[in-house]
Amino acid sequence: SAQAVTIALSGAGGQIGYAALFRLASGDLLGPKTPIHLRLLEIPQGVSAAEGTALELTDCAFPLLQSVTIDTDPNVVFEGANIAFLVGARPRTAGMERSDLLSANGGIFGPQGRALNDHAADDIRVIVVGNPANTNALIAQRNAPDVPAERFTALTRLDHNRAVGILAAEADVPVDSVSGITIWGNHSITQYPDLSHAIVAGSPALDMVDPRWARGAYIERVAKRGGEIIEARGSSSAASAANAAIDHMRDWVTGTRPHEWTSVALPSDGSYGVPNGLISSFPARSVNGQWEIVQGLTIDQFSRERIDASVTELLDEREAVNALGLI
Numbered sequence: 050s051a052q053a054v055t056i057a058l059s060g061a062g063g064q065i066g067y068a069a070l071f072r073l074a075s076g077d078l079l080g081p082k083t084p085i086h087l088r089l090l091e092i093p094q095g096v097s098a099a100e101g102t103a104l105e106l107t108d109c110a111f112p113l114l115q116s117v118t119i120d121t122d123p124n125v126v127f128e129g130a131n132i133a134f135l136v137g138a139r140p141r142t143a144g145m146e147r148s149d150l151l152s153a154n155g156g157i158f159g160p161q162g163r164a165l166n167d168h169a170a171d172d173i174r175v176i177v178v179g180n181p182a183n184t185n186a187l188i189a190q191r192n193a194p195d196v197p198a199e200r201f202t203a204l205t206r207l208d209h210n211r212a213v214g215i216l217a218a219e220a221d222v223p224v225d226s227v228s229g230i231t232i233w234g235n236h237s238i239t240q241y242p243d244l245s246h247a248i249v250a251g252s253p254a255l256d257m258v259d260p261r262w263a264r265g266a267y268i269e270r271v272a273k274r275g276g277e278i279i280e281a282r283g284s285s286s287a288a289s290a291a292n293a294a295i296d297h298m299r300d301w302v303t304g305t306r307p308h309e310w311t312s313v314a315l316p317s318d319g320s321y322g323v324p325n326g327l328i329s330s331f332p333a334r335s336v337n338g339q340w341e342i343v344q345g346l347t348i349d350q351f352s353r354e355r356i357d358a359s360v361t362e363l364l365d366e367r368e369a370v371n372a373l374g375l376i
């Protein structure tokens with residue numbers, strides 16, 4: 050069998066952790082031949098829940114699972130980590146100012162970035178799920194100067210998968226007949242799900258669905274899907290978030306499907322006018338284990354305005370964490 054891989058996950062006692070860990074341990078990420086060590090990070094009040102999950106992992110007797118350890122110290126948890134899922138974050142609570150939210154998360158993602166810098170394996174790949182995910186990823190990245198910047202990414206694959214599913218349902222085709230969708234910008238309400246280049250069953254999506262829907266209700270439905278799920282379920286989406294994080298990491302390690310792209314929040318190289326270094330969502334392919342931004346897509350005026358609006362929000366967040374001394 051292949052060499053064992055060490056996977057760290059923060060917020061392991063939470064909902065998304067619970068939905069992700071069994072799939073990671075069963076080999077959904079790296080296939081049936083790669084043994085796995087799981088390293089679970091929690092804050093003290095989450096340790097008991099993480100311990101419960103670890104007991105259940107034992108009870109699954111997963112053949113690939115070599116070890117499970119739990120700790121509250123990121124320096125311990127990230128030792129030798131090849132892959133890190135940063136799920137735990139300080140949630141926004143009623144009446145909380147944005148600066149309070151950002152500084153609480155700076156207190157989490159700054160130390161985690163430093164711990165990754167000092168202890169992770171050379172091939173470390175990081176995905177941030179905990180919100181505000183793009184800016185939390187930026188904080189971690191800036192605190193890890195020895196790790197190549199492009200190893201820090203944030204999750205917009207859930208938005209992407211939602212965009213695929215909702216378009217396929219509208220066009221009444223199977224999901225695998227849909228391609229060429231991009232989520233641009235921030236994983237927030239300002240995100241832009243872009244169908245300009247999307248293909249549905251071999252034809253341009255904008256010929257297959259009402260273009261007014263594509264540039265109106267569709268965008269809002271994708272961006273507000275999280276709220277729709279909370280309303281229906283009574284709690285936030287967890288299995289689909291875990292699934293998307295695994296999709297993101299699997300594609301990163303093993304490559305995207307030929308001729309297709311997905312959506313990834315990654316440090317900008319200036320493509321499409323997004324300022325350098327900002328962790329923003331782009332159309333991306335994974336080639337030889339590295340994300341590459343898909344180049345040469347035409348951006349019409351509608352798309353330009355939408356992308357710029359979301360990028361402006363990211364710039365404001367970057368300015369705020371800069372002013373707080375977090376980056």
Ligand code: NDP
Pocket residue numbers: 059060061062063064065066090091092094095098136137138139140141157178179180207275285286287290
């Ligand atoms: P979840 O597991 O449901 O969510 C964790 C994070 O993922 C939240 O920041 C949440 O943001 C975010 N998220 C991103 N996409 C989604 C989505 N589609 N649906 C839901 N959440 C999404 O939270 P729990 O409260 O169940 O668990 C969090 C755990 O993290 C707790 O056990 C806590 O103790 C732990 N924690 C660990 C830390 C650490 O390891 N250092 C630090 C802080 C917390 P949003 O709130 O905006 O939905």
